Amino acid sequence: MARTSSPDYRRIPAVDRIVDSPEAAELASRSSRPFVTFLVRRVLDNLRRELAESPEKEWPAPDLEKRIHESLKQEFHSWACPSLKKVINATGVILHTNLGRAPVGDAARRQLEEVASNYSNLEFDLARGSRGKRDVIAGRLLETILDCPRALVVNNNAAAVFLILNSLAEGGEVLISRGEMIEIGDSFRVPDILRKSGARLKEVGTTNKTHLSDYRQGFSEKTRLVLRVHPSNFKISGFTSKPGLEELSALCASRSVPLVEDLGSGCLIDLEADRIEPEPHPRESLSQGADLVCFSGDKLLGGSQAGIIAGSSRHVQRIRQNPLFRALRVDKLALAVLESTLIAYLTRREESEIPVVRMIRTDAGRLRERASQLASRLSGLRTDLTVEAVEGVSVIGGGSTPSQNLPTWLLRLRSSATSATGLESLLRQSDPPVLARLDREAVLLDLRTVFPADDARLVDILGRIGQ
Numbered sequence: 001m002a003r004t005s006s007p008d009y010r011r012i013p014a015v016d017r018i019v020d021s022p023e024a025a026e027l028a029s030r031s032s033r034p035f036v037t038f039l040v041r042r043v044l045d046n047l048r049r050e051l052a053e054s055p056e057k058e059w060p061a062p063d064l065e066k067r068i069h070e071s072l073k074q075e076f077h078s079w080a081c082p083s084l085k086k087v088i089n090a091t092g093v094i095l096h097t098n099l100g101r102a103p104v105g106d107a108a109r110r111q112l113e114e115v116a117s118n119y120s121n122l123e124f125d126l127a128r129g130s131r132g133k134r135d136v137i138a139g140r141l142l143e144t145i146l147d148c149p150r151a152l153v154v155n156n157n158a159a160a161v162f163l164i165l166n167s168l169a170e171g172g173e174v175l176i177s178r179g180e181m182i183e184i185g186d187s188f189r190v191p192d193i194l195r196k197s198g199a200r201l202k203e204v205g206t207t208n209k210t211h212l213s214d215y216r217q218g219f220s221e222k223t224r225l226v227l228r229v230h231p232s233n234f235k236i237s238g239f240t241s242k243p244g245l246e247e248l249s250a251l252c253a254s255r256s257v258p259l260v261e262d263l264g265s266g267c268l269i270d271l272e273a274d275r276i277e278p279e280p281h282p283r284e285s286l287s288q289g290a291d292l293v294c295f296s297g298d299k300l301l302g303g304s305q306a307g308i309i310a311g312s313s314r315h316v317q318r319i320r321q322n323p324l325f326r327a328l329r330v331d332k333l334a335l336a337v338l339e340s341t342l343i344a345y346l347t348r349r350e351e352s353e354i355p356v357v358r359m360i361r362t363d364a365g366r367l368r369e370r371a372s373q374l375a376s377r378l379s380g381l382r383t384d385l386t387v388e389a390v391e392g393v394s395v396i397g398g399g400s401t402p403s404q405n406l407p408t409w410l411l412r413l414r415s416s417a418t419s420a421t422g423l424e425s426l427l428r429q430s431d432p433p434v435l436a437r438l439d440r441e442a443v444l445l446d447l448r449t450v451f452p453a454d455d456a457r458l459v460d461i462l463g464r465i466g467q
């Protein structure tokens with residue numbers, strides 16, 4: 001009979017034996033016995049899997065139990081510490097969707113702390129001593145900054161688009177250009193949102209060209225709304241055209257149908273001054289005839305996750321009366337950050353107080369200085385590492401300014417001890433994690449998105465990883 005090499009699972013102790021140990025009891029005293037039992041099961045399952053993969057491995061019993069207790073401690077630690085944590089973004093993508101989009105500046109952070117850890121007048125009118133509304137808080141600032149009759153804030157821009165369509169077009173048709181039937185990262189698809197809103201989609205024009213006459217022909221007595229969507233993260237170039245907002249708005253007005261523009265990013269700064277092709281300013285869209293605009297609070301605006309709807313009083317009022325408005329309402333902490341961010345724009349302190357704006361405007365010369373300083377500090381640090389300061393490009397990201405770059409300076413790292421992918425992975429798993437770019441045989445760190453206050457930490461991390 002052939003010898004089987006099935007693993008000897010009898011070597012794995014029973015769950016109860018570990019749960020009853022003093023080590024596990026200590027962890028249970030800091031949480032609960034069922035939780036520790038759950039962790040023990042996980043640890044033993046992992047062990048069983050390991051054994052199945054290498055059945056010939058010999059584990060002396062005492063050593064095995066020691067290993068189990070160590071894994072149990074690690075497992076406990078990984079649950080008892082928050083998994084959401086700071087990372088150093090050295091990718092050069094300023095608005096990185098996977099890395100939390102816009103970081104918050106000092107003034108907004110102080111406001112966030114104050115509101116988070118105290119009671120607040122969130123829905124209380126202090127002058128009158130009566131119930132108030134949370135969304136008037138940022139509304140007033142938005143109306144001033146955007147020079148529009150009404151604005152309100154909801155949970156995010158996807159919610160804003162949904163709420164607009166559901167409030168103004170449910171049961172009717174929405175005209176939209178084929179060239180704007182887009183999907184934005186995070187599976188936000190215009191056609192899907194539209195369907196769920198209860199409105200019917202009516203595409204007009206073609207992917208590259210849509211004329212005013214296409215919209216005109218698309219109108220019927222069922223048309224409730226015309227939606228324009230900013231293409232955000234891509235650019236169709238070459239043989240393309242679409243009508244200007246002004247002519248489209250005149251057509252919509254003649255049919256008494258609102259024109260809504262989903263701007264995506266909501267850029268309130270003049271990017272042209274930063275030599276970047278401009279993004280449409282919400283104020284301009286409104287003055288050119290859009291009845292409503294909507295945009296995100298945490299893309300180019302540089303604030304918190306929120307969706308801003310601004311424009312005509314009548315339409316904003318209808319949206320506010322939709323019962324779904326309550327379901328999609330903005331959280332108070334997001335509101336605290338948003339209000340503080342808007343005040344920075346109002347008082348022209350956006351560059352000093354909004355990190356996203358500051359990062360966009362950081363001069364390449366300043367980045368060059370930092371890169372060469374860091375490169376010289378790092379080259380003496382360890383023998384296996386080669387560090388150079390090299391020129392490169394950063395991007396704004398977050399569904400804005402596609403195919404446009406900001407000149408930057410990078411640290412180009414190579415290690416004689418490990419591959420570029422190995423180095424990238426060590427950085428990613430360091431504390432705090434450093435997210436870098438890979439360039440085939442080297443790792444690139446873009447200093448534009450690294451806070452200068454983290455430069456010293458970066459040196460420290462690079463000094464100790466993999467050692």
Ligand SMILES: *Cc1c(COP(=O)(O)O)cnc(C)c1O
Pocket residue numbers: 156157158159161184188229230231232233262263264265295296297306307398399
């Ligand atoms: C990003 C984006 C959205 C979604 O905004 P969130 O704030 O992420 O919900 C919707 N429309 C456009 C055009 C966008 O760029």
